[in-house]
Amino acid sequence: MSDVRRPDDGDPIGPLLRAHRPAESFEAADLVRVRELVETEADPWARSLPLHLTASALVVHPPTRRVLLRWHTRHKAWMHVGGHGDPGETEPLDVALREAREETSLGDLRPWPDRSLLQVAVVPVPATPKEDAHEHADLRFVFATDEPDAAKPEKPDAPVRWMSVAHARELTAEPNVRRALTLLEAVLHDVAGT
DSSP: OOOOOOTTSOOSHHHHHHHOOOSSHHHHHHHHHHHHHHHHOSOTTOTTSSEEEEEEEEEEETTTTEEEEEEETTTTEEEOEEEOOOTTOOOHHHHHHHHHHHHHOOTTOEESSOSSOSEEEEEEEOOBTTBOOEEEEEEEEEEEOSOGGGOOOSSTTSOEEEEEHHHHHHHOOOHHHHHHHHHHHHHHHHHHTO
């Protein structure tokens, strides 16, 4: 382990995690692991760590209550957008926003309904010929767009698709993404009031 972080070192992650309330026991256990990672590693984003931070988002079009999913070839599944921080990036919301813009071509994305976390999930990543098996400590947000028709994939083998939250839950093969979609559905219900 690296040098221990201090609560007053200007780190944007600690306050974000302290403000987050896990929705279920799965997430509570993951949150404990992610807090430990952030408190003990000098760079919790470092891809060399067996557990390292990533940031992601579920992209929504609030008027239609649809969510945008992306096909992930490696996982062979429809999932949300997001990924690793680039060198020097430390703000999870900025990482998630950059990744979401890159993967969807949506330039008007914004945190919605606020800047808080939707979910914290520790996600296993299988080994490949180039990379050992590891885990992502994924910090998940919700972003909204007013221009859903502007969504385009960043590459041909990574199509994006708008769908209802219920259809998205049926389509994804990832249990942690299904749980995130259930949380998203509750947010849409609360904000829309229906």
